[in-house]
Amino acid sequence: MASINSFQKIKELRERDKQAEMKTYQDSVESFEEVATKLFHLLDEKEQAEAKFQMMIGRSKVNAGAFIQQQHYIERLDQTVDSLQPKVQEARYHMEAAQEKLTNAHIEVKKFQMLIDAKLERKEKWIKSEENKQMDELSMQQYLNYKNR
Numbered sequence: 122m123a124s125i126n127s128f129q130k131i132k133e134l135r136e137r138d139k140q141a142e143m144k145t146y147q148d149s150v151e152s153f154e155e156v157a158t159k160l161f162h163l164l165d166e167k168e169q170a171e172a173k174f175q176m177m178i179g180r181s182k183v184n185a186g187a188f189i190q191q192q193h194y195i196e197r198l199d200q201t202v203d204s205l206q207p208k209v210q211e212a213r214y215h216m217e218a219a220q221e222k223l224t225n226a227h228i229e230v231k232k233f234q235m236l237i238d239a240k241l242e243r244k245e246k247w248i249k250s251e252e253n254k255q256m257d258e259l260s261m262q263q264y265l266n267y268k269n270r
Contacts, residue, residue: 125240132233139226146219153212160205167198 174191177183 125237125244128233128237128240132230132237135226135229135233139223139230142219142223142226146216146223149212149216149219153209153216156205156209156212160202160209163198163202163205167195167202170195170198 170191174195177188177191
């Protein structure tokens with residue numbers, strides 16, 4: 122049966138793996154947040170441009186050049202949004218995959234911690250049992266010594 126030290130070393134190795142997965146996860150979260158923030162700002166900018174465009178249309182006189190320019194600007198924003206959405210999805214996928222790996226690494230560490238705890242508990246029970254046996258034996262010897270007097 123493997124010793125507690127062996128399990129402890131394996132647990133430490135798994136802990137280092139977990140820390141590496143944590144770093145990977147943090148990097149993927151930052152990457153996702155960066156891309157998602159770009160998309161958010163772009164969508165906000167598009168919303169403001171559309172509101173401005175609607176205000177322009179609502180006025181009685183509209184400059185044709187400004188109208189066309191604003192329409193092209195909104196179309197470019199739409200294209201940029203369309204090109205950025207797959208990047209957000211990919212970043213989300215990587216983040217979720219990294220989270221899954223981190224969860225698995227955490228589970229592995231917990232498994233070894235539970236094994237170590239169980240081994241320690243068994244060892245403590247064995248020690249207590251041995252102490253009880255020694256105490257019983259000592260008590261028996263004292264009783265026999267007392268009776269033989």
